[in-house]
Amino acid sequence: MDRRAFLASTTAVMAATATHVPKGKAEACIFMWLGGGAAQMDTFDPKLVGDGKKKPGSYYKAIPTAIRNEQVCKHLHRSAPLMDRAAIVRSITHDISNEHAAAANLVHTGRKPSGTILYPAIGSIVANQLGARTEEVPAYVVMGYPSIIRDPGFLGAKYGNVYLTQVETGPNGLVRPPDVDLNREDRRETLLGQLREGYLKRNAADQTVQQQDAITRSAYKMAGPKFLNVFDLQRENAALRESYGGEFGQRCLLARRLAQSGVRFVEVSHNLNFLNGSGWDTHNEGQLKQHLLIEELDKAFSTLVTDLEKNKMLDTTLVVVATEFGRPPEFDAGGGRGHQSDGFSMVLAGGGLKTGQVIGRTDELAKKVVERPVTIADFHATIHCALGIDPHKNLYAGERPVPITDRGQPIAELFS
Amino acid sequence: MEASRELAAKWRARHEEARAFYRDRPVAVPAATTGMAAANNVDHFLNARLHTEGAKQQPRAADLEFLRRLSLDTVGLIPTSGEVRAFLAAPAATRRQQAIERLLAQPEWADNWVAYWQDVLAENPGILKPDLNNTGPFRYWIHQSLTDGVPFDRFVAELIQMEGSPHQGAPAAFAQATLNDAPMAAKADVLGQAFLGVKLNCARCHDAPFHPYKQKDLFSMAAMLQGKDMKLPVTSTVPLVEGARRPAVQISLKAGEPIAPGWAFESLVQHEQSGALPVEGKVESRRSLASLFVSPRNERFAQVVVNRVWKRYMGVGFVEPADDWARSKPSHPELLQYLAREFVLSGYDLKHLARLLFSSHAYQRRPIELLADTQMPSKNRLFAGPLRRKMSAEQLVDSLHRAVGKRFECEELNLNPAGDRAPAQFLNMGKPARAWQLTALSNERDRPALALPIAQALVDMMTAYGWRQSRQSAATTRDDASSPMQALILANGVLGTRIVRLSDDGAFTELALKDQPVERLVNESFLRVLSRPATAEETRAMTALLNPVYASRKVAGAGSSYAALKSDNRVSWSNHLSAEATLIRMEEERRMRMGAEPTKRLTKEFRERFEDSLWAMLNSPEFVLMP
Numbered sequence A: 001m002d003r004r005a006f007l008a009s010t011t012a013v014m015a016a017t018a019t020h021v022p023k024g025k026a027e028a029c030i031f032m033w034l035g036g037g038a039a040q041m042d043t044f045d046p047k048l049v050g051d052g053k054k055k056p057g058s059y060y061k062a063i064p065t066a067i068r069n070e071q072v073c074k075h076l077h078r079s080a081p082l083m084d085r086a087a088i089v090r091s092i093t094h095d096i097s098n099e100h101a102a103a104a105n106l107v108h109t110g111r112k113p114s115g116t117i118l119y120p121a122i123g124s125i126v127a128n129q130l131g132a133r134t135e136e137v138p139a140y141v142v143m144g145y146p147s148i149i150r151d152p153g154f155l156g157a158k159y160g161n162v163y164l165t166q167v168e169t170g171p172n173g174l175v176r177p178p179d180v181d182l183n184r185e186d187r188r189e190t191l192l193g194q195l196r197e198g199y200l201k202r203n204a205a206d207q208t209v210q211q212q213d214a215i216t217r218s219a220y221k222m223a224g225p226k227f228l229n230v231f232d233l234q235r236e237n238a239a240l241r242e243s244y245g246g247e248f249g250q251r252c253l254l255a256r257r258l259a260q261s262g263v264r265f266v267e268v269s270h271n272l273n274f275l276n277g278s279g280w281d282t283h284n285e286g287q288l289k290q291h292l293l294i295e296e297l298d299k300a301f302s303t304l305v306t307d308l309e310k311n312k313m314l315d316t317t318l319v320v321v322a323t324e325f326g327r328p329p330e331f332d333a334g335g336g337r338g339h340q341s342d343g344f345s346m347v348l349a350g351g352g353l354k355t356g357q358v359i360g361r362t363d364e365l366a367k368k369v370v371e372r373p374v375t376i377a378d379f380h381a382t383i384h385c386a387l388g389i390d391p392h393k394n395l396y397a398g399e400r401p402v403p404i405t406d407r408g409q410p411i412a413e414l415f416s
Numbered sequence B: 001m002e003a004s005r006e007l008a009a010k011w012r013a014r015h016e017e018a019r020a021f022y023r024d025r026p027v028a029v030p031a032a033t034t035g036m037a038a039a040n041n042v043d044h045f046l047n048a049r050l051h052t053e054g055a056k057q058q059p060r061a062a063d064l065e066f067l068r069r070l071s072l073d074t075v076g077l078i079p080t081s082g083e084v085r086a087f088l089a090a091p092a093a094t095r096r097q098q099a100i101e102r103l104l105a106q107p108e109w110a111d112n113w114v115a116y117w118q119d120v121l122a123e124n125p126g127i128l129k130p131d132l133n134n135t136g137p138f139r140y141w142i143h144q145s146l147t148d149g150v151p152f153d154r155f156v157a158e159l160i161q162m163e164g165s166p167h168q169g170a171p172a173a174f175a176q177a178t179l180n181d182a183p184m185a186a187k188a189d190v191l192g193q194a195f196l197g198v199k200l201n202c203a204r205c206h207d208a209p210f211h212p213y214k215q216k217d218l219f220s221m222a223a224m225l226q227g228k229d230m231k232l233p234v235t236s237t238v239p240l241v242e243g244a245r246r247p248a249v250q251i252s253l254k255a256g257e258p259i260a261p262g263w264a265f266e267s268l269v270q271h272e273q274s275g276a277l278p279v280e281g282k283v284e285s286r287r288s289l290a291s292l293f294v295s296p297r298n299e300r301f302a303q304v305v306v307n308r309v310w311k312r313y314m315g316v317g318f319v320e321p322a323d324d325w326a327r328s329k330p331s332h333p334e335l336l337q338y339l340a341r342e343f344v345l346s347g348y349d350l351k352h353l354a355r356l357l358f359s360s361h362a363y364q365r366r367p368i369e370l371l372a373d374t375q376m377p378s379k380n381r382l383f384a385g386p387l388r389r390k391m392s393a394e395q396l397v398d399s400l401h402r403a404v405g406k407r408f409e410c411e412e413l414n415l416n417p418a419g420d421r422a423p424a425q426f427l428n429m430g431k432p433a434r435a436w437q438l439t440a441l442s443n444e445r446d447r448p449a450l451a452l453p454i455a456q457a458l459v460d461m462m463t464a465y466g467w468r469q470s471r472q473s474a475a476t477t478r479d480d481a482s483s484p485m486q487a488l489i490l491a492n493g494v495l496g497t498r499i500v501r502l503s504d505d506g507a508f509t510e511l512a513l514k515d516q517p518v519e520r521l522v523n524e525s526f527l528r529v530l531s532r533p534a535t536a537e538e539t540r541a542m543t544a545l546l547n548p549v550y551a552s553r554k555v556a557g558a559g560s561s562y563a564a565l566k567s568d569n570r571v572s573w574s575n576h577l578s579a580e581a582t583l584i585r586m587e588e589e590r591r592m593r594m595g596a597e598p599t600k601r602l603t604k605e606f607r608e609r610f611e612d613s614l615w616a617m618l619n620s621p622e623f624v625l626m627p
Helices: A003-018 A080-085 A100-109 A122-130 A182-202 A207-222 A225-229 A237-245 A247-261 A291-311 A374-387 B002-023 B043-052 B061-076 B079-090 B095-104 B108-120 B139-149 B152-161 B181-198 B217-226 B285-292 B299-314 B333-345 B348-360 B393-404 B453-464 B486-494 B495-499 B507-513 B518-530 B536-550 B578-593 B604-619
Strands: A030-035 A061-062 A071-073 A086-093 A138-144 A163-164 A265-269 A316-324 A341-350 A355-359 A370-371 A396-397 A400-402
Touching: A030 A247, A030 A291, A030 B061, A071 A080, A071 B393, A080 A086, A080 A291, A086 A370, A086 A374, A086 A400, A100 A122, A122 A138, A122 A374, A138 A291, A138 B453, A182 A207, A182 A291, A182 B536, A207 B486, A237 A247, A237 A291, A247 A265, A247 B108, A291 A316, A291 A341, A291 B393, A316 A374, A316 B181, A341 A374, A355 B348, A396 B453, B002 B333, B002 B486, B043 B348, B061 B095, B061 B108, B061 B348, B079 B518, B095 B348, B108 B181, B108 B333, B108 B393, B152 B181, B152 B285, B152 B299, B181 B217, B181 B285, B217 B285, B285 B333, B299 B333, B299 B348, B333 B348, B393 B453, B393 B518, B393 B604, B453 B486, B453 B495, B453 B578, B486 B495, B495 B604, B507 B518, B507 B604, B518 B536, B518 B604, B536 B604
Parallel strands: A030 A265, A030 A316, A086 A355, A138 A163, A138 A265
Antiparallel strands: A061 A071, A086 A341, A316 A341, A396 A400
């Protein structure tokens, strides 16, 4: 049986048995994005150690985790004892390994682009399905750069994200310019109030004018102190801030605060590429300091999980660690690694899932999936289920029904 | 030169034939309706219908409301205060007509149309490695054609030939659809929607469920563009999973099936009627296809264009959706026919159509007061007035710059300044000077050193207002429904902050330094931003705010200094992952966020009060909603 047939048969069996759709209780999702393609054998799927040159394999030694008989890379030593709060999915598979943008788009939208409609990012789908938990906050926040892969597609601008590129800047549009203090803010709104009043009076019967005005007024509430205080990390205790680590960790702390405030989907990008000169795209010498990225991830992930737990939010917050593809066990001429999309790892933590298990398996070098392949569509279906969204429902692009995932099946083992 | 004159002469001859054809097909204009205002024939058609329905016309818009609307509809910019004054100085009886002629003659007419055709024709250049359905940049070709006033049938015919350089702005750039395994099928869909009102996108993978189109209709047109038989790619089929439920759509073609070039739309025009065109394309079937599209006997073509122009200026078309005519009947079939005939008789001149509309009483009325809704059934579309519209994303960004008299600043849209990669991988789109010249910033890789902070601020504003970074497919209507983000990005965003700041590159700084009574300053500000004088109350409120600090506003001895925004071109694809590149871009981002350096020539006390006044004017719903 070749791979295609194998996949087809698994899908068919699962389709036949998928009578019961599990429904999770998670209320928010924090989506950690390791852009560039994190090497599975150097993180969550460690194998025999290679030599960094001819002999393929992991680059680091492995250590035991809280999941029996399962290991992770030694640079994940803070997370290892917490892995019972997580599920490692080691058998993610897709077929785009040549192009970062295309693979990142696939992992965000769950589909390859079709050209007839623009598929929404998962954050937009969640925003569309669940909305924010409270009125004064947006449903979908991105910490990273905005681009088409994080866009709402056919769902429309309403389900787009609010983004920030660095924690200290706050979200574009929601933060008052630094030179506008409360006094100026007051003055502005008073003046605007006078102008608006005259304009509304002159156009009293015009519904479009009235609607525009109403939306503007509600928008200004969103930029109010309540939501903006969420961005003030100084309100957290110094030791906690410290333990989250560098910029990436601070973003994760902010993500927790955002989830707490009612935001449904927070994407946190780990794009601190200068740490090793390549980010997670560890070709050539990018490999040499890859451990700095892993350690940063380790600090942030482990602190986030414990922090959520302390705040009694872990069961209702799904933490996802995702990346566009993995990397092969062999080393390139420069001692780094190429790309590999068939067989790599992602992690799901908290969210009320049955954690403490490993889903799927790769071969002895993490080069191929040998057990329970999980497609990107399946992965999306799992996230939807965890959030209580029916993974088999249709969205609509005008009249055209579009299944919410590309016929994905949730990973049943993660639901009780 | 000789050749191009010869070609133009051939087109003129072709237009003579078209005129001859239409001259014999007059459209009867209804008689004037008693008690209803009319300025030209357009009104007679509309009034007859209003009368039958027992409906009233909206009152005429005030002169300055008309000017602002007209200015946005012609040049895509709000009027300058000089233009407002000149308009008011002209005799009341003729000032509107004069304004129409003056504005139609301005070169920015082309700018204001480019953005529209970029959407409709899915112009989608990518600056970093091909993504799905990237085209080359044919925006410049569109701009040139509109600037030169190329007759519209010729514009379409040349587009369909798809000749020239794919990277330098010729119609060949339209032919591209990267990563698409049947680019010509994508193009056939775009062309069908754009110029025939035939929406074939559902037919890409199966027979259209809501339309009378078969998959073969699309692919045979695609084969005409291809110039030979096409094979149906497996990706343009519906995957059939054994044991799963049958798809609800009809499937009449199989993957791999060959499809010959052919014309499936005989009800619009038949092959033998279309006649030869004076185009010089190398592919014969493209020439045939062009002649079918723009044949005078293909009345649908002229009507679709007329309907698009009407919709653009009146807010809703006679036929909706404007790109999909199979779904509904026109609200005013005779007027549509009349305008289509006018369009052909004028030699397919868009400006002639625009002039007819702008001169009508209907266009010059106050907007109707219902929620702007293009879904309204055609029987309710009476055009008692135009729909209330919002500025488009491009009009907003360009008008913000004009209002405060600041130059449009942006980095070069180029992620490989080193220039060491092929243009198919890295396109240099130059430094934009108008909003339509922006592109998707393509930072899917999410890398700080690939950010273009100045462009990003422009893109953020435009995206909130319905601009599409990626135009993978055609769109006639944008999703620009009012949203909280629209208000917030204008109020607090990086671009909004930059615009409001009184810096030494802005015209308001100079205005504030001028010796004049504070009331004059206030009034001039209203003219510049809202195209009208301040009301008595507004003058009172702003004067009261500014007066206490007005006399002492100037700082003696302070000079003008403005550092234009700069982008460090040492950052290029080859080094963008280095720490240095990242730090350079992060610093540029920080500077951009800080906004423009405030002028030192005005005291802080005065400057802040005046900035806050400008902020209020720019953030009033009156700024972004068209009168």
